[in-house]
Amino acid sequence: AQSVTQLGSHVSVSEGALVLLRCNYSSSVPPYLFWYVQYPNQGLQLLLKYTSAATLVKGINGFEAEFKKSETSFHLTKPSAHMSDAAEYFCAVNRAGGTSYGKLTFGQGTILTVHP
Amino acid sequence: DTAVSQTPKYLVTQMGNDKSIKCEQNLGHDTMYWYKQDSKKFLKIMFSYNNKELIINETVPNRFSPKSPDKAHLNLHINSLELGDSAVYFCASSPFVTSTDTQYFGPGTRLTVL
Numbered sequence: 001a002q003s004v005t006q007l008g009s010h011v012s013v014s015e016g017a018l019v020l021l022r023c024n025y026s027s028s029v030p031p032y033l034f035w036y037v038q039y040p041n042q043g044l045q046l047l048l049k050y051t052s053a054a055t056l057v058k059g060i061n062g063f064e065a066e067f068k069k070s071e072t073s074f075h076l077t078k079p080s081a082h083m084s085d086a087a088e089y090f091c092a093v094n095r096a097g098g099t100s101y102g103k104l105t106f107g108q109g110t111i112l113t114v115h116p
Numbered sequence: 117d118t119a120v121s122q123t124p125k126y127l128v129t130q131m132g133n134d135k136s137i138k139c140e141q142n143l144g145h146d147t148m149y150w151y152k153q154d155s156k157k158f159l160k161i162m163f164s165y166n167n168k169e170l171i172i173n174e175t176v177p178n179r180f181s182p183k184s185p186d187k188a189h190l191n192l193h194i195n196s197l198e199l200g201d202s203a204v205y206f207c208a209s210s211p212f213v214t215s216t217d218t219q220y221f222g223p224g225t226r227l228t229v230l
Contacts, residue, residue: 032215043120043206043221044159051216088157094215102147102213103172106159 002027002093006107014115019063019078021110023091026072033074034092034104035065044090050074061085086114119143120222122207128228129197136193137225139207147171148190149208149219150182159206165190166213197229 007022025031032051036044048059055067061084065076074091091107120141129135141148149172150162164172165184179195190207204224210217 034218036221041223043208043223044219045221046218049216049218090159102149102164102210102215102217102219103161104219105161109157109159 002031002095002105004091004093004105004107006089006091006110008110009108010111010113012113012115013081015083016080019076019081019085019112021076021089021091021112023065023074023076023107024072025074025091025093027093027095029095032094033065033067034094035059035063035074035076036090036092036106038088038090038109040087047076047089081112081114083114083116086112088112120207120209120220122205122222122225124225125223126226126228128230130230131197131199133197134193134195135197135227136191137205137207137227139190139192139222141188141207141209141220141222143209143211143220145209145211145220146187147210147213147217148184148187149210150190150192151206151208151221153204153206153224155203163190163192164213171213194227197227199229202227202229 003026005024034049035047048057050067058064092104147166149164153159163182168184181193184190207222208219210219
């Protein structure tokens with residue numbers, strides 16, 4: 001079984017401040033991990049993914065995430081928040097190998113608010 | 117060109133009715149999915165098709181019946197709609213069924229059952 005927990009349903013930062021969105025996973029086998037972003041009234045868009053290559057993954061719009069096996073974490077960061085980053089962010093896990101058939105398990109989402 | 121499109125965008129209907137949602141992808145992908153996002157924004161997979169073959173069925177009620185006429189289309193028919201079916205339904209596609217594949221999501225269909 002696999003699961004994802006996102007700590008904090010709401011995160012608020014000032015423009016220009018560091019963005020840190022937390023994600024912890026549980027998986028009985030090596031995981032593949034994803035961050036998706038959802039802007040209001042839109043579908044989800046991939047920000048970045050970890051697929052067992054480099055543990056530090058860079059994505060679009062200046063976001064990056066680091067896979068830490070010892071901490072079972074895959075936190076999302078961005079050095080300097082922009083107003084356009086305001087959205088809801090979802091962490092997701094898929095299992096490596098086996099017959100997962102692309103079955104993503106999502107966290108409950110974190111709403112990011114950026115203040116001027 | 118929209119990569120993954122869904123129709124309709126909004127659907128308001130009465131309990132007990134039957135409705136369908138259509139999804140099309142022009143990415144040439146082999147695999148398509150239906151997800152349900154509830155009022156708390158929790159996103160859960162319902163079905164997945166690979167090359168028109170059902171490969172994931174997440175114990176969804178029988179009232180929900182997906183159909184894939186070809187690789188580019190995946191429709192969702194819902195019989196005897198219930199209040200609890202109110203949600204946003206997302207279609208997605210990916211190149212294959214491998215665990216590393218990026219899934220591309222449509223804009224969603226907001227279903228409201230009165």
